[in-house]
Amino acid sequence: MPTRKPSDLIVVGAGVVGAACAHYAALAGLTVTVVDRGSVSGGTTGAGEGNLLVSDKEPGPELELALLSTSLWRELAEELQERVEYEAKGGLVVAADEAGMGALREFAARQEKAGVTAQEVPGDRLHDLEPHLAHGLAGGYRYPQDAQVMPAHAAAHLLRTGGDRVRPRLGEEVVGLLTGASGEIRGVRTTAGELHAPYVVNAAGTWGGALAGLAGVHLPVLPRRGFVLVTEPLPRVVRHKVYAADYVADVASGSAALQTSAVVEGTPAGPVLIGASRERVGFDRSLSTEVLRRLAAGATALFPALAAVRAMRTYLGFRPYLPDHLPAIGPDPRVPGLLHACGHEGAGIGLAPATGRIIAACLTGDRPPLDIDPFRPDRFAAPESPTAPGSPAASER
Structure with a gap:
């Protein structure tokens, strides 16, 4: 097998959240490898209705995320036109x-x-x-302000807009994380071999807790x-x-x-x-x-x-449910180089663009577009005998 050129980051999960992370990272000039054990939108995204909602959200962090995403979806709809079937x-x-x-x-x-x-x-x-x-x-x-997209098309076209900067690797299951001497991220190990990058984004949807478990941290998805x-x-x-x-x-x-x-x-x-x-x-x-x-x-x-x-x-x-109904978005202080973008429950399609913007900002050192402290991945107390929820698979399916 030929040597794979390292990327700036690896996104685990080819659903709409992972696609949005790849899209905004590529816009920021980064190269991205997107890994999924299945296909694009092969899991939660493909089973979604494509809702982009503000109507069902109480005032607070999730609503702020939804309002930002609403404006970003409108921008994306203009860019991608009818390909995502955006309907306001x-x-x-x-x-x-x-x-x-x-x-x-x-x-x-x-x-x-x-x-x-x-x-x-x-x-x-x-x-x-x-x-x-x-x-x-x-x-x-x-x-x-409520709208709808065709979620599978949206994820596919978000990946395509990255051009050569986004490299999908489908049908490869992540079975381990590569780390350096100080525990920092160095890449992932898949069923097809090793992929190297200094950052890994956990966009594994319902299996986000399992991927976090591979890094030795608790995330109760x-x-x-x-x-x-x-x-x-x-x-x-x-x-x-x-x-x-x-x-x-x-x-x-x-x-x-x-x-x-x-x-x-x-x-x-x-x-x-x-x-x-x-x-x-x-x-x-x-x-x-x-x-x-x-x-x-x-x-x-x-x-x-x-x-x-x-x-x-x-x-x-x-x-992908988290107990406080807020997603985990941003760097994990417990593992240098690990970022999370999962746990959006039923709102992942609607919240994907804002999530992608936040992840890109964290990677480039820019200021995130809103306060991300409520989404801290380490906000959940670890159980006395931690076990990773779900299966050890790492993909949004």
Whole structure:
């Protein structure tokens, strides 16, 4: 095998977060090797709906990250044009009764102080936005900053924009990290050999904790399973991303039990995507008819016309969950040369550009675009007998 020229950094994980890290590092003039045991978007990214949301986030560090990413996605959409299928369709959060509407009103008021645009919609005007929505809802809020991309296309094109500076190495599993005499990063060991670089970025998604374990550090990333129902192609029955108010509480919950809330959105290609479910069951990929029943019931309660529509398929994915619902982004002070960009749970696609910008800034010595202290990778106390969560594989799949 010919000798591989060293890169400035190695990104482990070819999902959208890893692709964004490679994209912004390449823009900064660095050469990047992207390693994944599978394909581009072969894991969490490929199982995502492509949501770019601010509507579901409480004021705080994650919302700041989302607002920055929202502007960066708009820039990327202009650069990549229709190739990422960017759609600025907006979100619509609806409440069934006045109590729910009051909670939405308070939530939106807090968000608006943080820079989010939220527009109250009375119940009798909801059908102006969504003609097929159920009758009798108390009202809702429209979020024009919410958007959507096709996640697999987005990851692929973010990698391609780096040109010769980005070198994908797919089908290679990372099985170890190379370190120097003082414990500093020197590269990675894969099933195909060694790759050398002074920096390694952990963008391994749900397996981010396992990769951290290879470096001897604790990062408690756990899988949080979710299913999506996909209908037959339809005329544009659903114009926005529409979800019930309890979705926000489910996103913020740390419960391991099954939670479902109605989330419905159309796509440019025609099928309607129906979610959302959350449960921590490890990496169990078995089909759950109970989850699918709940998803269908929630969707038809919001859009009764969907009761007569065929569901063509379903798929599942694993969100990379961290206990405080914030990703780990930035240098790991415990291992010189190791950086993390994982643990975004269900928001990785939306938060990818800001994450990539932060990683690039840390690598080049520039000031990050926002305060990254809340995302410190070493903020979690190590267990008494540390074990790396997940399998020893290192890839976002």
